[in-house]
Amino acid sequence: MQILIVGLGLIGSSLALCIKKEHPQYTVSGWDIQQKSREIAEKQAIIDQVPTDFASGAEQADVIILAVPVKTAAAYLDELENLSLKETVLVTDVGSTKQEIMACAQTKKFRFIGGHPMAGSHKSGVQAADSELFVNAYYIFTDAEENQQELDLLKDLFRGTRAKYVVMTAAEHDEVTGMLSHLPHIIASGLVNQADDLSKTHPRAKQLAAGGFRDITRIASSDPTMWTDILLSNKAVLLNSLQQWQKAMDQMVTWLEAEDQTAIFDFFERAKDTRDLLPDRKQGAIPAFYDLFVDVPDVPGVIAEVTGILGSAGLSLINLKIQETREDIIGILQISFKNQSDLLAAKECIENKTDFYCWIK
Template identity: 55%
Template sequence: MKGTVVIVGLGLIGGSIALCIRAKHPQAHIIGVDISEQTILSGDSLGIIDEGTTNLADVVSRADLLVFCCPVQQTERFLAELPSYVLKEDVIITDTGSTKQRVMEQATAVQALGHVFIGGHPMAGSHKSGVTAAKSLLFENAYYLLTPSEGENPKHVADLRVWLEGTNAKFLELSAKEHDTITGMLSHLPHIVAAALVNQTSDFTQKHPAAFRLAAGGFRDITRIASSDPTMWTDISLSNKEALRELLGNWRDGMNEALAMLEKEDATAIHHFFDTAKEFRDSLPVHQEGAIPSFYDLFVDVPDYPGVISEVTGFLAQEEISLINIKILETREDIMGILQITFQNEKDRERAKRCIEKYSHYQCHF
């Protein structure tokens, strides 16, 4: 497709969407808008955008596709300003925010002027941030949720999907309310629970210092999402307040039921509690992107001697396999250590397993 694409917020998501559009629509002219001049310069030098500005008003009238890739509350403020600008009649406006109801409500003033707004949420991310971390493969095989208004012309949704087809994502349409309820349950609530568990553990270690060392390994892994950006999660929590109030109430009730089972020493109920959880968890899809980005960890049994890490990373370098994190777990069995390597996707993890087993006798497991 030809036309001008204006991307507001040139970070990881905005930069990656720009790369995806450029790959599929090379004739498109891409303009980046960001508060940081350095980000604009980086995006331009990397070939992610064709031009950039720190002022949306300078370029918004040229947009055929306008994509807000900024925090939800900032997107709401921009949408409140849009009616004061002159826009092309056939411009398609979308966003990438993690919550949708408040954004869709704010967009009604723009829609009342005859413009198209379709909410969007690409469910993908990375441990890195900023435009320099942008990549065209970020959204591949991930879900990209769209929340068109009720009665939206299907052609407009189809046109947006054409603009975004370079993401190679799996598009799914939901109402804004259903979107916020589902992502609240599968993403927002787990982040709050993980943060609460870590905070409780932090207080606990003040009384029991030995617990600090023992909190490594599995505990660190199951609370990994608590390391997410606190500013972003403050924004998400406030913008999805209503859904989270209900979900947190249900969580509290569930914990009270667990406490009652323990106090009654009801072995049957406790077994059912764990058994039903195991059964449902084991039934979940494997190797698919979901509401929380997957962690692709490979565990390698290695001898504990100097140079073993560089040896393993050397194997990966020979096959040009990139990793995003590496560490030695403190758990030891006999003389073997466990090297935990994290990859960006399942394909890289499987390649790494074959590579390490090809060049060494080390055992690898997921």
């Protein structure tokens, strides 16, 4: 079987590794607008080959995976319509919104099933490819109920992801992800921008934001280009969600002005009860963060000591930073891992070999 992956970023390259691992008999071709990405993917054996051009690769493919943003995917669908594709070709995408791409695909002559692997990473690009990226994440297929044969083909193709498959309508997908992912990204970015305005008057604000504020707004560090595309392709859902959010905040303003202690208490109590019932450490609409916090003393070589312990245990970290939230010590060492098993193993290793205090939020 000939597979063509269009877009060799984090998602596309990681899917390529998963397919090659589970289906070594398949030929995985890769195409990216960036020549360097194509060269790296082929050199590192993430893909088997690079076609001469997009058109020739598409015409030889049995399955085409559009691992690009929604607007770009729609443009590729238009281009595919004018090519001499195999009659049995199946096209899918990985976009974060589904109604727009599904509407575009319905006008085409080839078979299409919408897809959305709900996984991500602190890193991006072909060099961040990770065959473990999708483990236990949800992989959503949209408007596929009447295409069981094609759906089964994709489920088998992506078996190496070890993801959990979910089938829903495009409208349901966009409503759910709009509320659980897109709106939180807007709110987080708004909070960061407001805090930035505050820091111009109160410079200490940035220093104090290094703790919990930084944690709850970390999704604001996401790619601006990608999120502009997501918002515009889920416009109707987000306009409604933002209007509901504004109404809720207007209600809070009213309670504060009236000093309505009961209403304010009920607001926080309901949120707490709901939050406490959410699944713990599961992959959801927003990729989970696997962070270990280590209280380290102000002595030379302490960071090398911690990373050395992790290296000896064969544990790979993906990010490391010092949180300078207190002035009497260097700070708290924050270490990020790509999955929960590495996180828990790292905590155990450091606690067994040092007297440093470690915790997971």
